[in-house]
Amino acid sequence: MLDNLSATKVSGGWHKQYSHTSTSTHCPMRFAIFLPPGASQTNKVPVLYWLSGLTCTDENFMQKAGAFKMAAELGIAIVAPDTSPRGDTVPDEDSYDFGQGAGFYVNATQAPYNTHYNMYEYVVNELPALIDQHFPVTDKKAISGHSMGGHGALMIALRNPQNYTSTSAFSPIVNPINCPWGQKAFSHYLGSDKSTWTQYDTCELMDQANATDHLPMRIDQGEADNFLVEQLKTENLFKKVNEQGYPAEINMHAGYDHSYFFISSFIDEHLLFHQSYLQA
Numbered sequence: 492m493l494d495n496l497s498a499t500k501v502s503g504g505w506h507k508q509y510s511h512t513s514t515s516t517h518c519p520m521r522f523a524i525f526l527p528p529g530a531s532q533t534n535k536v537p538v539l540y541w542l543s544g545l546t547c548t549d550e551n552f553m554q555k556a557g558a559f560k561m562a563a564e565l566g567i568a569i570v571a572p573d574t575s576p577r578g579d580t581v582p583d584e585d586s587y588d589f590g591q592g593a594g595f596y597v598n599a600t601q602a603p604y605n606t607h608y609n610m611y612e613y614v615v616n617e618l619p620a621l622i623d624q625h626f627p628v629t630d631k632k633a634i635s636g637h638s639m640g641g642h643g644a645l646m647i648a649l650r651n652p653q654n655y656t657s658t659s660a661f662s663p664i665v666n667p668i669n670c671p672w673g674q675k676a677f678s679h680y681l682g683s684d685k686s687t688w689t690q691y692d693t694c695e696l697m698d699q700a701n702a703t704d705h706l707p708m709r710i711d712q713g714e715a716d717n718f719l720v721e722q723l724k725t726e727n728l729f730k731k732v733n734e735q736g737y738p739a740e741i742n743m744h745a746g747y748d749h750s751y752f753f754i755s756s757f758i759d760e761h762l763l764f765h766q767s768y769l770q771a
């Protein structure tokens with residue numbers, strides 16, 4: 492059952508927030524959806540799933556990205572889930588890069604995280620089924636995200652190419668098994684056996700991708716991003732894309748940092764990129 496928390500008209504469409512009890516994360520989960528003008532059961536629209544980064548909820552992208560005007564024009568719905576399970580019964584840690592707000596889009600295997608921290612299952616299966624059931628959407632889906640959410644979007648698209656028409660990311664963590672954010676999260680959620688980590692690593696997954704499963708991919712990265720060298724490791728993705736001949740466009744931008752100022756500067760280009768595949 493969906494509980495409607497808010498409904499706000501914007502750019503001729505509607506921004507709505509919902510809560511529901513999740514079978515994947517065993518707690519109430521919140522998500523937001525933008526429905527463009529005219530979306531109805533007789534005029535279904537494609538969906539862009541947006542995965543946010545560390546510390547975010549369903550609200551950061553919706554309030555800061557400035558995506559509604561273009562999404563309304565193109566007739567694309569946008570769905571933004573929360574970034575982790577939440578609540579008093581959900582294990583947490585007093586840090587911004589692990590625990591609540593930092594689910595890393597994996598299915599945790601280690602106690603005490605494995606009851607609730609199943610964001611991979613939630614984003615890949617449960618949420619799209621819920622959206623398909625309750626909203627006027629077609630079966631065309633794209634997936635995008637920022638930072639930890641960029642990792643989630645690319646990784647999920649690489650593992651489930653049949654589910655999506657295209658994928659994109661802003662400032663993604665592309666090689667989490669080799670950066671401090673990823674190593675901290677994966678060691679707690681997945682345990683010390685690093686062979687279980689590679690299934691959630693974009694660079695590793697690129698090595699395994701069949702050419703027939705390649706998806707159109709776009710990445711935008713700010714050159715003044717404080718996290719670029721230590722955490723995001725975009726250069727490792729450049730190498731993989733070249734080695735594998737993966738159809739990814741990686742755009743570096745002088746002067747831009749890691750913030751939503753950067754995302755809002757290029758979100759229209761990402762929506763237009765996805766539009767060309769969603770409407771094909």
Ligand SMILES: N[C@@H](CCC(=O)N[C@@H](CSC=O)C(=O)NCC(=O)O)C(=O)O
Pocket residue numbers: 543544545546547551555587637638639640749750751
């Ligand atoms: N130092 C910050 C780190 C948090 C941060 O920068 N979060 C980013 C995502 S980082 C990678 O996933 C973000 O999107 N923040 C929300 C926003 O609205 O800008 C801290 O301590 O908070």
